[in-house]
Amino acid sequence: xxxxxxxTTGKATxxxxxxxxxxxxxxRRFRLMGQLAVAIGVLALLGLLASILxxxxxxxxxxxxxxxxxxxPGVLDKQGTRDPADIAxxxxxxxxxxxxxxxxxxxxxRGVGGEADADMAVALISKEAPAILRNYVLADPSQIGETVxxxxxxxxxxxxxxxxxxxxxxxxxxxxxxxxQLRFADELKEAGILVTRFNWDFFTAPDASDTRPEAAxxxxxxxxxxxxxxxxxxxxxxxxxxxxxxxxxxxxRNRFTDLIEVNIANLAAVPSIxxxxxxxxxxINIVGLPQSAPVVGGLVLTLMTLPTIIIATxxxxxxxxxxxxDAALGVGASRMQSVFHHVLPLxxxxxxxxxxxxxxxxxxxxAPLLLIGMVAFxxxxxxxxxxxxxxxxxxxxxxxxxxxxxxxxxFVERASGAIIVLLVFLLVMNxxxxxxxxxxxxxx
Amino acid sequence: MNVLTEAxxxxxxxxxxxxxxxxxxxxxxxxxxxxxxxxxxVNLGVRDNTVTALIGPSxxxxxxxxxxxxxxxxxxxxxxxxxxxxxxxxxxxxxxxDVVELRARVGMVFQKPNPxxxxxxENVAYGPRIHGLARSKPDMxxxxxxxxxxxxxxxxxxxxxxxxxxxxxxGQQQRLCIARAVAVSPEVILMDEPCSALDPxxxxxxxxxxxxxxxxxxxxxxxxxxxxxxxxxQRTAMFHLGHLVEEDDTDKxxxxxxxxxxxxxxxxxxx
Numbered sequence: 185x186x187x188x189x190x191x192t193t194g195k196a197t198x199x200x201x202x203x204x205x206x207x208x209x210x211x212r213r214f215r216l217m218g219q220l221a222v223a224i225g226v227l228a229l230l231g232l233l234a235s236i237l238x239x240x241x242x243x244x245x246x247x248x249x250x251x252x253x254x255x256x257p258g259v260l261d262k263q264g265t266r267d268p269a270d271i272a273x274x275x276x277x278x279x280x281x282x283x284x285x286x287x288x289x290x291x292x293x294r295g296v297g298g299e300a301d302a303d304m305a306v307a308l309i310s311k312e313a314p315a316i317l318r319n320y321v322l323a324d325p326s327q328i329g330e331t332v333x334x335x336x337x338x339x340x341x342x343x344x345x346x347x348x349x350x351x352x353x354x355x356x357x358x359x360x361x362x363x364x365q366l367r368f369a370d371e372l373k374e375a376g377i378l379v380t381r382f383n384w385d386f387f388t389a390p391d392a393s394d395t396r397p398e399a400a401x402x403x404x405x406x407x408x409x410x411x412x413x414x415x416x417x418x419x420x421x422x423x424x425x426x427x428x429x430x431x432x433x434x435x436x437r438n439r440f441t442d443l444i445e446v447n448i449a450n451l452a453a454v455p456s457i458x459x460x461x462x463x464x465x466x467x468i469n470i471v472g473l474p475q476s477a478p479v480v481g482g483l484v485l486t487l488m489t490l491p492t493i494i495i496a497t498x499x500x501x502x503x504x505x506x507x508x509x510d511a512a513l514g515v516g517a518s519r520m521q522s523v524f525h526h527v528l529p530l531x532x533x534x535x536x537x538x539x540x541x542x543x544x545x546x547x548x549x550x551a552p553l554l555l556i557g558m559v560a561f562x563x564x565x566x567x568x569x570x571x572x573x574x575x576x577x578x579x580x581x582x583x584x585x586x587x588x589x590x591x592x593x594x595f596v597e598r599a600s601g602a603i604i605v606l607l608v609f610l611l612v613m614n615x616x617x618x619x620x621x622x623x624x625x626x627x628x
Numbered sequence: 629m630n631v632l633t634e635a636x637x638x639x640x641x642x643x644x645x646x647x648x649x650x651x652x653x654x655x656x657x658x659x660x661x662x663x664x665x666x667x668x669x670v671n672l673g674v675r676d677n678t679v680t681a682l683i684g685p686s687x688x689x690x691x692x693x694x695x696x697x698x699x700x701x702x703x704x705x706x707x708x709x710x711x712x713x714x715x716x717x718x719x720x721x722x723x724x725x726d727v728v729e730l731r732a733r734v735g736m737v738f739q740k741p742n743p744x745x746x747x748x749x750e751n752v753a754y755g756p757r758i759h760g761l762a763r764s765k766p767d768m769x770x771x772x773x774x775x776x777x778x779x780x781x782x783x784x785x786x787x788x789x790x791x792x793x794x795x796x797x798x799g800q801q802q803r804l805c806i807a808r809a810v811a812v813s814p815e816v817i818l819m820d821e822p823c824s825a826l827d828p829x830x831x832x833x834x835x836x837x838x839x840x841x842x843x844x845x846x847x848x849x850x851x852x853x854x855x856x857x858x859x860x861x862q863r864t865a866m867f868h869l870g871h872l873v874e875e876d877d878t879d880k881x882x883x884x885x886x887x888x889x890x891x892x893x894x895x896x897x898x899x
Contacts, residue, residue: 516732
């Protein structure tokens with residue numbers, strides 16, 4: 185009996201023992217579960233990226249038609265005075281015939297179709313084109329009477345045809361296009377008149393209406409987002425850091441500061457739309473700031489970002505070893521000197537990371553902006569700051585939301601493209617955070 | 629009986645204080661951490677150009693007393709200090725005394741070497757800079773060099789003053805901390821178990837240094853090592869449970885202490 189007991193306890197250190205086997209199995213199981221969890225995460229990310237990229241990458245290319253257009257003085261300036269006021273009286277409808285005439289000329293040169301097909305040919309070109317012409321002429325009336333080469337947007341359907349969204353079969357059923365039109369487009373492509381190239385306008389053009397997705401761009405949204413980020417950064421970084429330093433290093437610990445601490449933690453968890461309601465009630469209804477303005481969006485997002493920054497900053501300050509504070513105080517530095525000379529520089533990477541994560545959150549925030557009217561259809565660029573802060577603008581995530589509501593399938597591509605732009609911005613911001621952290625990081 | 633002896637020793641102490649040059653004197657010093665009392669009416673003087681060792685078992689209040697001397701306890705919100713502590717006869721809790729000024733005069737070296745994560749030069753130069761002790765760059769170089777020399781570190785680091793102070797070995801870091809404390813020309817240097825994180829060789833180096841520093845500074849050192857107290861100090865104070873048990877010449881304390889508790893502690897019967 186005794187011998188056996190000795191034998192089993194002796195075996196407890198061996199690999200073959202039942203308990204050891206069980207422990208090893210548990211470790212293996214846990215590792216497997218962890219790997220599975222990571223794999224699921226990676227798969228989800230890949231799926232997301234694949235769907236967005238496959239939908240959205242095409243928005244960075246756009247089909248254009250190059251036409252030489254004679255800016256007919258008989259149409260544009262009947263009095264011949266070149267008076268901008270007179271020229272401005274000609275609406276975009278007045279410019280449409282010029283484009284049509286130019287197209288007909290191209291058709292005659294190539295011996296395609298007749299006068300009757302001209303309407304079909306005009307539909308190749310975006311409804312935005314006359315406006316582009318008009319803006320060009322208004323900007324420089326001296327060009328009237330000249331023949332100028334324009335790169336005009338092809339209509340959304342034609343663009344879609346070259347991106348695989350529209351086919352001959354679907355065109356058959358489509359009121360907005362026809363197989364003949366597509367065939368004509370193919371012919372123009374062969375002649376080098378119709379080209380697909382990189383779409384700068386996507387980044388610079390303002391939003392466009394439902395019927396002209398080809399003209400819709402992110403210009404106003406990017407500007408609006410940039411303005412808001414500027415406001416958020418300028419307000420939330422100093423306020424957040426100052427509040428954190430005071431709370432962490434100087435404030436007495438009592439019931440009042442405890443209350444503030446609980447409130448900050450809770451604020452970080454408040455749904456963002458609540459901040460939108462607050463912005464609407466306070467900044468727009470009480471203070472009287474304009475709707476849809478980046479200043480209101482910036483203020484609302486600042487309120488939203490502050491708790492994030494404060495929590496991150498306090499964590500960073502707490503992570504600085506107390507021995508550093510003691511060391512500074514020990515050589516006769518004041519509390520403020522010890523904080524600003526030693527603690528703050530050491531906490532800087534953490535503070536910057538927190539700030540950038542807060543900014544990234546704010547950049548992607550949609551709900552509160554809907555409530556303060558930033559979902560409006562804005563075609564005019566906001567002015568340069570600071571006046572521009574009060575002009576109506578859109579924002580990147582709101583633009584995405586906006587485009588997903590539209591009927592034309594071309595907007596699906598636009599929305600995905602906008603998401604890619606947003607993701608790139610976020611990626612760059614996170615990259616900056618990582619670089620800053622690396623650069624400032626110090627050992628102690 | 630106990631009260632009587634305490635009163636008697638206090639009387640004797642007051643008498644003695646009038647004869648000897650005391651740099652710092654604590655009278656009836658008590659410290660409370662919240663509701664907990666950590667120090668009970670301690671009367672203890674720090675003599676000029678003398679190393680005073682504070683010994684006693686863990687939690688006996690010796691570090692607490694040390695931190696009273698340059699008001700480091702101010703940084704602990706729950707701590708409350710009562711009684712009177714004077715530096716050259718001036719009450720350090722007097723509203724007219726700037727605590728920053730006090731800490732420049734009463735420097736401190738901590739248990740764990742805690743150099744700033746900056747260069748060796750910057751570590752030493754920081755104190756003089758914030759106190760405006762150097763008028764020019766050569767001035768500052770001079771202060772840095774002499775401080776490092778006083779700390780016995782100059783020869784080891786003179787070629788790499790711009791390297792990080794945190795890259796030095798533990799013993800070197802502690803001597804750098806001593807150089808940093810010396811750089812602001814304090815009158816008193818407080819050392820809170822300065823060798824507890826060091827190996828025996830580094831410890832010997834620091835002890836040697838304490839000997840040398842004694843010529844110019846009053847030093848108060850908290851230590852857990854009886855041998856260290858015996859080696860470096862001229863006066864020893866024994867603390868127990870927040871009370872000052874006794875204070876006397878180190879030689880006498882280690883050979884013929886008055887109090888049984890001191891005897892027991894030194895003999896290693898508790899603590």
